[in-house]
Amino acid sequence: MTFINYAAREINCKIVYYGPGLGGKTTNLQYIYHKTAPERKGKMISLATEADRTLFFDFLPLDLGTIRGFNTRFHLYTVPGQVFYDASRRLILKGVDGVVFVADSQPERMEANVESIRNLESNLRDHGFDLVTMPLALQFNKRDINGAVPSDEMYRMLNYKREPTFEAVATDGLGVFDTLKSVAKQVLVELRKK
Amino acid sequence: MSLARMEVYEEEFRHLESSLRRLRLDANAKAVFLIDRNGQHIAAAGDTDQFDSTSLASLTAGNVAATDGLAKLIGEREFSVLFHEGQRDHIHISIVARRAILLVIFDERSSLGLVRLRVKRASSEMDRVFEQMDQKAEMGFQGEAEPSPFSEITDEDIDALFSE
Ligand SMILES: Nc1nc2c(ncn2[C@@H]2O[C@H](COP(=O)(O)OP(=O)(O)O)[C@@H](O)[C@H]2O)c(=O)[nH]1
Ligand SMILES: [Mg+2]
Numbered sequence: 001m002t003f004i005n006y007a008a009r010e011i012n013c014k015i016v017y018y019g020p021g022l023g024g025k026t027t028n029l030q031y032i033y034h035k036t037a038p039e040r041k042g043k044m045i046s047l048a049t050e051a052d053r054t055l056f057f058d059f060l061p062l063d064l065g066t067i068r069g070f071n072t073r074f075h076l077y078t079v080p081g082q083v084f085y086d087a088s089r090r091l092i093l094k095g096v097d098g099v100v101f102v103a104d105s106q107p108e109r110m111e112a113n114v115e116s117i118r119n120l121e122s123n124l125r126d127h128g129f130d131l132v133t134m135p136l137a138l139q140f141n142k143r144d145i146n147g148a149v150p151s152d153e154m155y156r157m158l159n160y161k162r163e164p165t166f167e168a169v170a171t172d173g174l175g176v177f178d179t180l181k182s183v184a185k186q187v188l189v190e191l192r193k194k
Numbered sequence: 195m196s197l198a199r200m201e202v203y204e205e206e207f208r209h210l211e212s213s214l215r216r217l218r219l220d221a222n223a224k225a226v227f228l229i230d231r232n233g234q235h236i237a238a239a240g241d242t243d244q245f246d247s248t249s250l251a252s253l254t255a256g257n258v259a260a261t262d263g264l265a266k267l268i269g270e271r272e273f274s275v276l277f278h279e280g281q282r283d284h285i286h287i288s289i290v291a292r293r294a295i296l297l298v299i300f301d302e303r304s305s306l307g308l309v310r311l312r313v314k315r316a317s318s319e320m321d322r323v324f325e326q327m328d329q330k331a332e333m334g335f336q337g338e339a340e341p342s343p344f345s346e347i348t349d350e351d352i353d354a355l356f357s358e
Contacts, residue, residue, distance in 0.1 A: 004202070065355050068346070092259075095231070181356050189352070
């Protein structure tokens, strides 16, 4: 839910990184965190297990600068990917303005990718949202691994509504900012409509 | 109030702030924060500098969301108040107008009883402010004599955000 504070002249938007476990959602946020100037970011919070798996969420507040005199803030969240964390995953989608779907390019993860998109669709619906109208960017991550499934094949399996799609290697930062920009733009364009 | 947007205008913002300031004084609290349930900071009063308000907002909303989930699991509608007791500082969390969260941070200079009592009064004050916000939103109120700045956003404006 975009929160516009006319008194403080601020716009706040919420982006959620969604996708199967170990696909690289947390890595996307870590890269963005490391590459962003200190005055443009807040603290990154990771609620993780001891084994570094996301337990509840990661959170990174970003300041993108001003638009029409309003300070534009994006709050980035990731969800825990494991199937059994569905209850927490649903909570994080509350009030979402845009979604980045991080798909894993490993052949053995295709089923998990497909399953996770369905899960996203149904969890959004529980909040009264429709993936059809939700700003969305699709990311094919781990393009660097041997035997990565060809992008056009992944596209056929995972594309939902011809959303902007990006190849990425989150560990090296490839495609990470392009993906973020794409979804952020879609969210801001939505502001214009309402 | 649309699902997709919450807008706070100058007048309501001042009212919320003044309720928070009074609550902070009456309850003898260190700081009080008003947070929306999706994790965004709305307003605050007191010694707010010593706290990271953005992190506080996100974690508090996560805490409330998780506790709501727990309540539903055991067949309760919600747990209306959360209290976390520390060595020195304590946190009192409650819901305002169903959509916002009031967070009070206090120490031995206050007490749970006092905080509870003062939170009640401040909540009903703020309920009314939120009602007023809803009415404005329904009437399509577009800010104090200014047109919505966002209907005019251009692609160039958006690109400029990402230019560095
Ligand atoms: N080879 C490769 N590994 C990656 C890439 N992105 C993430 N990883 C690794 O995949 C593992 C899971 O990443 P993580 O971000 O924790 O996944 P999450 O569960 O989606 O948050 C970590 O060991 C990452 O280092 C990538 O683009 N290429
Ligand atoms: Mg993770």
